[in-house]
Amino acid sequence: MNLQMCDLKGQYRRIKNEIDAAIQEVIDSTAFIKGKEVGLFQDELASYLGVKHVIGCANGTDALQIALMAHNLKPGDEVITPDFTFIATVEVVALLGLTPILVDVDPNTFTIDIQKLEEAITPRTKAIIPVHLFGQCANMDEVMRLAQKHNLYVIEDTAQALGANYYHSDGRVAKAGTLGTIGTTSFFPSKNLGCYGDGGALFTNDDDLAAEIRSIANHGMKVRYHHDRIGVNSRLDTIQAAILRVKLKHLDSFNKARIEAANAYDAMLKPCSKIITPARAKWSSHIFHQYTLKLVNVDRNKLQKELAAKGIPTMVYYPIPLHKQKAFEPDRKFNLGRSFQVSDSLSGSVISLPMHTELTDDVIKYIADNFLKVLKE
Numbered sequence: 001m002n003l004q005m006c007d008l009k010g011q012y013r014r015i016k017n018e019i020d021a022a023i024q025e026v027i028d029s030t031a032f033i034k035g036k037e038v039g040l041f042q043d044e045l046a047s048y049l050g051v052k053h054v055i056g057c058a059n060g061t062d063a064l065q066i067a068l069m070a071h072n073l074k075p076g077d078e079v080i081t082p083d084f085t086f087i088a089t090v091e092v093v094a095l096l097g098l099t100p101i102l103v104d105v106d107p108n109t110f111t112i113d114i115q116k117l118e119e120a121i122t123p124r125t126k127a128i129i130p131v132h133l134f135g136q137c138a139n140m141d142e143v144m145r146l147a148q149k150h151n152l153y154v155i156e157d158t159a160q161a162l163g164a165n166y167y168h169s170d171g172r173v174a175k176a177g178t179l180g181t182i183g184t185t186s187f188f189p190s191k192n193l194g195c196y197g198d199g200g201a202l203f204t205n206d207d208d209l210a211a212e213i214r215s216i217a218n219h220g221m222k223v224r225y226h227h228d229r230i231g232v233n234s235r236l237d238t239i240q241a242a243i244l245r246v247k248l249k250h251l252d253s254f255n256k257a258r259i260e261a262a263n264a265y266d267a268m269l270k271p272c273s274k275i276i277t278p279a280r281a282k283w284s285s286h287i288f289h290q291y292t293l294k295l296v297n298v299d300r301n302k303l304q305k306e307l308a309a310k311g312i313p314t315m316v317y318y319p320i321p322l323h324k325q326k327a328f329e330p331d332r333k334f335n336l337g338r339s340f341q342v343s344d345s346l347s348g349s350v351i352s353l354p355m356h357t358e359l360t361d362d363v364i365k366y367i368a369d370n371f372l373k374v375l376k377e
């Protein structure tokens with residue numbers, strides 16, 4: 001078996017005709033930048049998410065940077081993020097001269113710990129960036145309650161959870177990324193909604209913020225060659241938008257395939273005492289960007305090597321929590337005295353199995369059987 005963490009080729013084969021036609025149409029038009037597909041995709045994604053504005057950009061990291069710039073934060077302003085996430089979430093905070101305040105995560109959902117979030121809020125705090133990690137939302141009712149209480153912006157990093165549902169405690173249902181001041185996402189190829197290169201987007205219900213975001217992403221201009229502020233050049237190109245229009249139509253069925261694969265893994269792996277299968281938060285659907293297990297007293301390196309020998313790839317997301325990254329050494333002083341017990345422990349014990357839209361029952365059984373076998377040996 002030739003197994004991969006994410007089988008993009010198999011998925012492409014299934015939708016090849018639609019994708020090839022969409023790409024060819026853009027090439028025929030030669031409207032590679034700002035072609036009509038960009039606007040159409042933004043409108044279609046806005047309607048899928050139930051949000052007023054979707055603004056495309058070049059990648060998910062830019063989306064986060066533009067979101068911070070749109071809030072006009074100043075050097076010294078504190079931005080709170082979880083300690084256990086992809087570096088992009090925090091990188092842009094530091095890049096803009098803002099102060100990243102890292103907070104430990106919940107041991108079950110791996111999303112930001114609400115109590116520790118509250119403890120980290122100071123008079124200098126201006127924004128929170130909750131991350132909907134591995135396909136599941138952070139506890140947004142609580143994040144928004146704290147944000148309202150302390151008058152903070154909330155930028156939802158939805159790069160790993162596009163299409164997930166958030167279940168409010170009062171019964172309302174909303175899409176991940178539409179609850180905060182701004183939501184951001186990435187269309188990196190392996191994400192749940194991925195394009196065939198780089199891409200990203202921001203979402204907001206606020207008309208003024210949307211105008212600001214469009215301007216920042218376009219060299220800080222609203223009227224051509226009138227530059228009101230320092231911006232960036234960050235665009236979703238037309239070919240990627242055309243591909244995303246095709247894939248958006250399949251997003252719910254793609255996410256369903258991931259959920260079914262996760263359920264099949266769960267059923268086989270749950271009985272093993274050395275494995276803790278992914279927890280499901282009551283406030284969110286889980287669309288399994290990653291299927292991530294916690295290992296109990298297992299030599300992870302050895303396990304990975306033995307599985308690799310059987311042709312089974314695994315990955316560790318994330319092996320080093322952000323507070324221990326060399327790049328954040330200068331910021332470490334801001335995070336002294338805070339405990340990162342959970343992210344320290346998770347980075348040593350998590351392991352992710354192949355997760356994508358093309359997993360068959362046979363492949364899942366092969367992976368799970370061998371996983372259990374290697375753990376017993």
Ligand SMILES: *Cc1c(COP(=O)(O)O)cnc(C)c1O
Pocket residue numbers: 059060061062085086088089131157159160185186187188198199200
């Ligand atoms: C992928 C990812 C990003 C960045 O997306 P790019 O498109 O690669 O820049 C940001 N945050 C999280 C949580 C991600 O997983």
